[in-house]
Amino acid sequence: MVCTYQSIRCIRNAFKKDELGLEIAQIALPAALALMADPIASLIDTAFIGRIGPVELAAVGVSIAVFNQVSRVAIFPLVGVTTSFVAEEDATTKMADEELEIGDIKFPNEIKELLSDSDETGHSLSFSANISTNSVKTEIERKHIPSVSTALVIGGIIGLLQTILLVFGARPILNIMGVKPDSLMMTPACQYLTLRSLGAPATVLSMAMQGVFRGFKDTKTPLYATVAGDATNIILDPIFMFVFKLGVSGAAIAHVISQYLIAVILLWRLLRRVEVLPPSISDLQFHRFLKNGFLLLARVIAVTFCITMSASIAARMGSVTMAAFQICLQVWLTISLLSDGLAVAGQAILASAFARRDYQKAASTASRVLQWGVILGLFLCLFLGGGLQFMSKLFTNDADVLHLIHIAIPFVALSQPINALAFCFDGINFGASDFAYSAYSLVMVSIVSIICIMFLSSSYGFIGLWMALTIYMSLRMFAGFLRIGTGSGPWTFLQNFP
Structure with a gap:
């Protein structure tokens, strides 16, 4: 296969300190840290709540699973298309701005230097140059990119709808x-889910803005905002939970405050860089967003159904099983997000490369991202295999819960290389705007995985759940490999590569 040959041939260049490697690292590392920040905050919530009792831990585990999966349905399509579209429009704008336009006259880039030579050309040219230079700087600082305004409008609407759904439908969803209505978990679970849902508008908007910054290949700004918000959450957690004695409600309130803080910081930074208000309603790209967004919506629903079904089956096995499953799932997803940082870098760089028709860079980027994904996955496998047994005691002291966690460690650890490649392939295919294939392939993967989840969980219980989740991620990886590996779809150009 084309992709396999090129990746093996260039594996020695995985850590080559070239321009491409530096660009991937500068995008991937902050992106991974930002992606991990919220799950880490949830893990800290889990650690604090675990000190209250196993019932509250299991209740919050179900609530977090519901909120996260509903959020994925709302956020993932929006962020996915926003990153690609902003990267494409930004690359196209930069190509168009390679010549400086003043009035009706276009000057090559070299003329910019002449405009600043006021001493040699006199006051009149100096005055004109200053105006021109300032106007150029203003244009650079505040770009007009229709995808930004569209993403914020759609994000605001989706966030409000998510809040309404979860506030009024908390009990039926749980x-x-x-x-069950008479379960000890129902009251704390409903309290946590209802309160945390009030932060949904901020969560969706902040993720939409993160998609914009990713499209600009700027993942540092979202990182700073996320760290500030989640640090606030960590500080407020024990205050609301134990000082004010609000219990699980305190944890939810702290999280909501942190989400609104993140949204405010990102909006402040975005207003300095982009014209957020569109010139007219017709300037918005609703059709383009909705067309590709619905494809990713089908994809994320399929993905969400697998995870949600697993959590639901674990909840039906009892509070101890659900508590163990929640801890393992949070660790599994949090650590895997390091690989998702590579996917973000691959998507942003590839979207820009395809917009410029720079297929050589597209091929090199895909190859490098996959190489790093394999290496990172192996490292995470070793890290979790040796450390999760000790880390599990940070979340609970319950002996039964710890026993189940130790059983799941081999699955959580050994699946990391598979997860890494699956996430990297997602980012690569999104960067190529191959949304249709990503949607249809994941629907097929989820159908097979759901059958595995039902059969293996009924036959092997808790272990069966993790066997099924490992199969699910393996199928995701294969689906991603099939497209680029065979050089089909947007990757047909690979067939002409030596």
Whole structure:
């Protein structure tokens, strides 16, 4: 296969300190840290709540699973298309701005230097140059990119709808998830889910803005905002939970405050860089967003259904099993997000490369991202294999919960290389705007995975759940490999590569 040959041939260049490697690292590292920040905050919530008791831990586990999966349905399509579209429009704008336009006259880039030579050309030219230079700087600082305004409008609407759904449907949704009305988990689970849902508009908007910054290949700004918000969450958690004695409600309130802080910081930074208000309604790109967004919506629903079904089955097995499953799932997803940072870098760089028709860079970027994904996955496998047994005691002291966690360690650890490649392939295909294939392939993967989840969980219980999740991620990896590996779709140009 084309992709396999090129990746093996260039594996010695995985850590080559060239321009491409530096660009990937500068995008991937902050992106990974930002992606991990919120799950880490949830892990800290889990650690604090675990000190209250296993019932509250299991209740919050179900609530977090519901909120995160609903959020994924709302956020993932929006962020996915926003990153690609902003990267494409930004690359196209830069190509168009290679010549400086003043009035009706276009000057090559070299003329910019002449405009600043006021001493040799006199006051009149100096005055004109200053105006021209300032106007250029203003244009650079505040770009007009229609995808930005569209993403914020759609994000605001989706966030409000998510809040309404979860506030008024908390109990029925929790019941579907396996929490019975007479269960001890119902009250704390409903309290946590209802309060945390109030932060949904901020969560969706902040993620939409993160998609914009990723499109600009700027992942540092979202990182700073996320760290500031989650640090606030960590500080407020024990204050609301134990000082004010609000319990699980305190944890939810702290999280909501942190989400609004993140949204405010990102909006402040975005207003300095982009014209957020569109010139007219017709300037918005609703059709383009909705067309590709619905494809990714089908994809994320399929993905969400697998995870949600697993959590629901674990909840039906009892509070101890659900508590163990929640801890393992949070660690599994949090650590895997390091690989998702590579996917973000691959998507942003590839979207820009395809917009410029720079297929050589597209091929090199895909190859390098996959190489790093393999290496990172192996490292995470070793890290979790040796450390999760000790880290699990940070979340609970319950002996039964710890026993189940130790059983799941081999699956959580050994699946990391598979997860890394699956996430990297997602980012690569998104960067090529191959949304249709990503959607259809994941629907097929999820159908097979759901069958595995039902059969293996009924036959092997808790272990069966993790066997099924490992199969699910393996199928995701294969689906991603099939497209680029065979050089089909947007990757047909690979067939002409030596």
